[in-house]
Amino acid sequence: MNTTLGSTAEYLDAVREALEDLPDDEVAEIVDDVAEHLDQVNAELGGSASKAALEQRLGTPEQYVAELRAAAGFPEPVARTTRSRSTQPVLRFLVTWGLRGAAGVAAVGLVLMFADGPPLAAPYLLGCAVGVIALGVWVFARRRVSEPMSSLRDLPDARRLERGLAEVIGTAWGSATVEFVLSLRPAWWLLRAWVATYLLMLALGGPPAFPVPRTAVGFAVLAATVIASVWLGRRAVHRPLSGWARRGQTAGNAALAVLTPAVLVLASYSESYWQFWYDEPYYESYPTGLYHQDGSVILNLYPYDQDGRLLEGVRIYDQDGRPVDSLEVWEWDDCIDAGGWYPGGPQGNVFPRPAVFYGADGQSRCVDPSDAAPFGPALPGGTLPGDNRTRGGPGVDDAATVEK
Amino acid sequence: MDTSQLLKGVLDLAVLAVLRDSDGYGYDVVRRLRAAGLTEVGDASVYGTLRRLYRAGGLNTYVVPSDEGPHRKYYGLNDAGRNLLEQSTKTWRGFADAMTSLLENGAKEAA
Numbered sequence: 001m002n003t004t005l006g007s008t009a010e011y012l013d014a015v016r017e018a019l020e021d022l023p024d025d026e027v028a029e030i031v032d033d034v035a036e037h038l039d040q041v042n043a044e045l046g047g048s049a050s051k052a053a054l055e056q057r058l059g060t061p062e063q064y065v066a067e068l069r070a071a072a073g074f075p076e077p078v079a080r081t082t083r084s085r086s087t088q089p090v091l092r093f094l095v096t097w098g099l100r101g102a103a104g105v106a107a108v109g110l111v112l113m114f115a116d117g118p119p120l121a122a123p124y125l126l127g128c129a130v131g132v133i134a135l136g137v138w139v140f141a142r143r144r145v146s147e148p149m150s151s152l153r154d155l156p157d158a159r160r161l162e163r164g165l166a167e168v169i170g171t172a173w174g175s176a177t178v179e180f181v182l183s184l185r186p187a188w189w190l191l192r193a194w195v196a197t198y199l200l201m202l203a204l205g206g207p208p209a210f211p212v213p214r215t216a217v218g219f220a221v222l223a224a225t226v227i228a229s230v231w232l233g234r235r236a237v238h239r240p241l242s243g244w245a246r247r248g249q250t251a252g253n254a255a256l257a258v259l260t261p262a263v264l265v266l267a268s269y270s271e272s273y274w275q276f277w278y279d280e281p282y283y284e285s286y287p288t289g290l291y292h293q294d295g296s297v298i299l300n301l302y303p304y305d306q307d308g309r310l311l312e313g314v315r316i317y318d319q320d321g322r323p324v325d326s327l328e329v330w331e332w333d334d335c336i337d338a339g340g341w342y343p344g345g346p347q348g349n350v351f352p353r354p355a356v357f358y359g360a361d362g363q364s365r366c367v368d369p370s371d372a373a374p375f376g377p378a379l380p381g382g383t384l385p386g387d388n389r390t391r392g393g394p395g396v397d398d399a400a401t402v403e404k
Numbered sequence: 405m406d407t408s409q410l411l412k413g414v415l416d417l418a419v420l421a422v423l424r425d426s427d428g429y430g431y432d433v434v435r436r437l438r439a440a441g442l443t444e445v446g447d448a449s450v451y452g453t454l455r456r457l458y459r460a461g462g463l464n465t466y467v468v469p470s471d472e473g474p475h476r477k478y479y480g481l482n483d484a485g486r487n488l489l490e491q492s493t494k495t496w497r498g499f500a501d502a503m504t505s506l507l508e509n510g511a512k513e514a515a
Contacts (some may be wrong), residue, residue: 029449067452068452070452072453073457170469
C-alpha cells in the first residue's frame with residue numbers, strides 16, 4: 001500500500017513539475033485528472049504498481065505530459081526552473097513523518113490535557129504547532145501556495161485518509177453520520193464564537209471570567225462574535241466562498257478547531273486554576289478564612305492560658321462543632337505538605353500550627369510553634385519563657401514577613 | 405499507415421461522440437474509445453483533449469465522490485459541445501465520403 005501510494009505520488013509529482021509553466025488553475029485541474037487516472041491504472045495493475053510498472057503502461061511522466069500538452073494545445077514548455085528532483089522524496093518523507101509524529105504527540109497531549117488540566121496543555125499545543133509547520137513547509141515547498149489543498153492531497157497519508165473517508169461515507173451509516181454532523185453546523189458556529197471570545201478576552205488581559213462573561217464588555221464581545229460567526233457560517237453555506245476568502249475561512253476554522261479543546265480545558269479549570277494563578281484564595285470552595293476587620297489575614301492562632309503560657313495542640317471548633325481548619329495557606333509556606341495542608345491530624349484544626357521562621361542568615365525554615373510564637377508587651381506574660389531567639393525573627397508581623 | 409497519426413485529427417470528434425449519450429470521467433472516456441475500436445488512443449491524449457474541449461467551452465465538469473478513490477471529475481457535453489459535435493460530424497462525413505469515393509475511383513482507374 002505504502003509503495004503504491006509512493007509511486008503514484010512520485011509520478012504525479014513529476015507530472016506536476018512538467019506542467020509548472022502553466023497557470024495554477026489549469027495545473028490544478030490537470031493534476032486532479034491525472035491523480036484519478038493514476039489511481040485507476042494502479043488499480044488495474046493490481047493495486048500495488050511500482051513506478052516502473054506505471055511507466056511501462058503510461059510512459060515516463062515527461063512523455064505523458066508531452067502527449068497531454070500536445071493534445072490539449074498547450075505551448076511547448078518554456079525553459080522551466082529546474083528543481084532538484086531528489087529533494088522531493090526527502091521532503092515528502094520528512095513532512096510525512098513529521099506530521100505523524102505531531103499527530104501522535106497531539107493525541108497523547110489531548111488525553112493528558114483533559115486528565116490533568118492546563119499545565120499539561122503544552123504537548124497538545126506543541127504537536128499542533130509542529131503539524132501546522134510541517135503542512136506549511138509542504139505547501140510552500142511545492143510552490144503551489146494558491147492551491148494548498150491540492151498540494152496537501154498529494155501527501156500519501158492524505159490520500160489514504162481521503163480514501164478511508166470516502167469508504168466510510170459510502171456506507172449507509174457513514175452517510176447518515178455525515179448528515180448528522182453537518183446538521184450540527186450551527187452548534188459549531190456558536191462554539192467557535194465562544195472560543196474566539198475566550199481567546200480575545202485572554203489577549204486583552206487577565207483571567208477571563210468564564211464559562212459566561214460576567215462583565216458588560218465580555219457580553220458585548222460574545223454577542224458580537226456570535227452574530228459574526230453565525231452570519232459568516234450561514235453565508236458560507238448559501239454562497240460558498242472562493243479563492244482567498246475560502247482559504248482564509250478554512251484556515252480560521254482549522255485554527256479555532258485546534259484551539260477548542262485547549263480552551264475547553266482552560267475554561268473548565270478557570271475557577272481553580274486561574275484563581276490560584278492570580279493569588280486569590282486557593283481553597284475558594286472551602287467556607288472561611290479568618291480575617292481581621294481591617295482585612296489583614298489570620299494565618300495562625302496562638303492560644304495562651306490565663307497564666308500566659310502558650311498552649312499547644314489545641315483543637316479549635318466553631319459554634320457548630322465544625323473544625324476551623326481553613327485558614328489561609330501560602331503555597332510557598334515551608335510547613336505545608338505537598339497537598340497544601342499543615343500537619344496536625346486529619347482535621348488540620350490543631351493550633352498553633354508550625355510556622356515559618358526567618359533566621360539571621362535569611363533562610364526560612366519550618367519551626368515548632370513555640371519557637372515562632374508572637375511576643376511583646378501586649379501578650380500574656382509579656383515575654384515567652386526561655387526566649388532566646390534573635391530579635392528580628394518572626395513576631396507579630398509574621399504574615400507580612402511570609403508574604404514577601 | 406500509422407493509426408495514431410489519423411487519430412490526432414479526429415480525437416476531438418471521437419471524444420465528443422463518446423460523451424454524447426452520457427457523461428464520463430477521464431478514464432471512462434479512454435475505455436469507451438478503446439471499446440469502440442480505437443485501441444491505439446493514448447491515455448494522456450484523451451486527458452489533454454478533454455482539457456482543450458473544456459477550455460474551448462464545449463464541456464462542463466463536476467465532481468462526484470467515489471467509493472474506491474478520492475473523487476471523480478466527470479465531463480459532459482453542454483450546448484456548445486453539442487453544436488461542435490454536430491458541425492464536426494458534418495465535416496467528418498464530407499471528408500470521409502470524399503476519401504471513400506477517391507479511393508474507389510482510384511481503384512477503378514487503376515483496374
